Amino acid sequence: MKFLPIITAFAATAIMAAPTKERAGCVARSYDQISGTKDCTAIIIQGPFTVPANKKIDLTGLKTGTTIKIAGTITFAKGTLDKNNDLVTIGGTNIKVDGTSGTFDGSGPLYWDGKGGNGGVDKPKFVRLSKMSGSITGLTVIDSPVHTFAVNGCHGLTLTNITIDNRGPKYALGHNTDAFDVGSSSDITITGAKVYNNDDCLAVNSGTNIAFNGNYCEGGHGISIGSIKAGSVVDGVSIKGNTVVNSANAVRIKAYANATGGKVNNVTYSDITMSGITGYGIIIQQDYTNDGATGKPGGAAPITNVNLYNVHGSMAKKSRQSVYILCAKCSNFNFQKIAITEGAAANGISPKPMGC
Numbered sequence: 001m002k003f004l005p006i007i008t009a010f011a012a013t014a015i016m017a018a019p020t021k022e023r024a025g026c027v028a029r030s031y032d033q034i035s036g037t038k039d040c041t042a043i044i045i046q047g048p049f050t051v052p053a054n055k056k057i058d059l060t061g062l063k064t065g066t067t068i069k070i071a072g073t074i075t076f077a078k079g080t081l082d083k084n085n086d087l088v089t090i091g092g093t094n095i096k097v098d099g100t101s102g103t104f105d106g107s108g109p110l111y112w113d114g115k116g117g118n119g120g121v122d123k124p125k126f127v128r129l130s131k132m133s134g135s136i137t138g139l140t141v142i143d144s145p146v147h148t149f150a151v152n153g154c155h156g157l158t159l160t161n162i163t164i165d166n167r168g169p170k171y172a173l174g175h176n177t178d179a180f181d182v183g184s185s186s187d188i189t190i191t192g193a194k195v196y197n198n199d200d201c202l203a204v205n206s207g208t209n210i211a212f213n214g215n216y217c218e219g220g221h222g223i224s225i226g227s228i229k230a231g232s233v234v235d236g237v238s239i240k241g242n243t244v245v246n247s248a249n250a251v252r253i254k255a256y257a258n259a260t261g262g263k264v265n266n267v268t269y270s271d272i273t274m275s276g277i278t279g280y281g282i283i284i285q286q287d288y289t290n291d292g293a294t295g296k297p298g299g300a301a302p303i304t305n306v307n308l309y310n311v312h313g314s315m316a317k318k319s320r321q322s323v324y325i326l327c328a329k330c331s332n333f334n335f336q337k338i339a340i341t342e343g344a345a346a347n348g349i350s351p352k353p354m355g356c
């Protein structure tokens with residue numbers, strides 16, 4: 001008993017010593033200080049500061065197990081980079097990003113011209129997760145010039161409680177502001193996201209074992225697999241417990257007719273709630289092109305083993321139709337408990353699906 005106070009004092013010293021391992025050089029309070037943090041294992045990026053026009057944050061090649069805390073607002077000045085650039089790239093093994101008090105502002109309204117990635121003003125993409133494993137928690141990302149998150153070549157990555165809000169001034173002119181584009185990745189979980197945008201909330205272009213659970217999507221084009229092009233393989237996606245509001249579609253699988261070598265297999269959408277859907281509640285199409293549907297489906301990329309369970313809610317008053325399926329080569333669709341209230345009879349809108 002008498003030794004107890006000594007042990008307690010020792011423990012307190014050990015706990016207090018821990019934070020001093022953080023070097024001053026591991027805290028970036030301006031854009032110029034970021035490159036100097038790359039050999040740190042605990043990086044702090046502390047806003048507010050502005051990333052100058054045409055500069056990009058490169059957080060690739062980090063040490064295994066690095067933690068990054070992003071705090072305050074980091075604003076990206078409008079520049080002239082095009083969609084082959086990403087304003088932020090993060091990569092590395094077992095990287096843990098804590099963005100609970102951090103915001104990236106992409107200055108989107110200064111670029112938005114209604115043309116998105118299809119033309120007009122050059123627009124950089126926003127955040128690329130490249131060959132990254134680990135997690136990101138709680139980051140807020142606002143006003144992306146065009147696509148918001150690209151998850152590319154990542155294996156074992158969890159994105160939790162991310163907010164994407166692309167509703168800045170001139171919201172209607174924002175275009176192709178996809179929330180999460182996933183390609184060539186496996187074992188990805190996206191959960192607790194709140195998305196306000198005007199394109200896909202999720203677009204899985206290729207990958208396996210992708211989970212999208214408990215997210216909220218408003219204003220966009222819905223939760224999508226595809227668009228599937230030649231060689232794109234999506235196998236094993238679970239989309240569960242999501243809400244889609246005031247969007248063009250809720251549930252969507254889109255493939256090009258000529259997507260040779262592509263396929264979509266083993267996709268489950270369960271417990272999906274929708275409201276205010278202006279296009280389709282559920283749309284599965286093998287006639288997709290970026291310029292709109294052709295009406296001529298092709299089965300180059302077969303769509304197989306699609307399970308929809310408990311998909312419910314309502315269309316907008318003025319909408320196309322609750323369920324639309326146009327396939328050339330699809331098999332083993334299992335739909336149960338689908339209940340979508342139709343809008344007032346199509347209102348003369350063409351049922352032909354739109355492009356992006």
Ligand SMILES: *[C@@H]1O[C@H](CO)[C@@H](O)[C@H](O)[C@H]1NC(C)=O
Nearest residue numbers: 100136137138160161191192
């Ligand atoms: C995500 O948000 C939910 C709801 O606020 C909270 O319960 C959960 O702990 C958060 N997750 C993380 C990893 O911070």
Ligand SMILES: *[C@@H]1O[C@H](CO)[C@@H](O)[C@H](O)[C@H]1NC(C)=O
Nearest residue numbers: 209210235236237238266267
């Ligand atoms: C289907 O995909 C899920 C992941 O979404 C996976 O857990 C399951 O094992 C896959 N089923 C088959 C038969 O491969």
Ligand SMILES: *[C@@H]1O[C@H](CO)[C@@H](O)[C@H](O)[C@H]1NC(C)=O
Nearest residue numbers: 230256257258259288289290
């Ligand atoms: C596939 O179809 C699309 C849309 O019609 C077209 O733009 C593209 O060039 C075609 N690709 C190939 C490989 O034929």
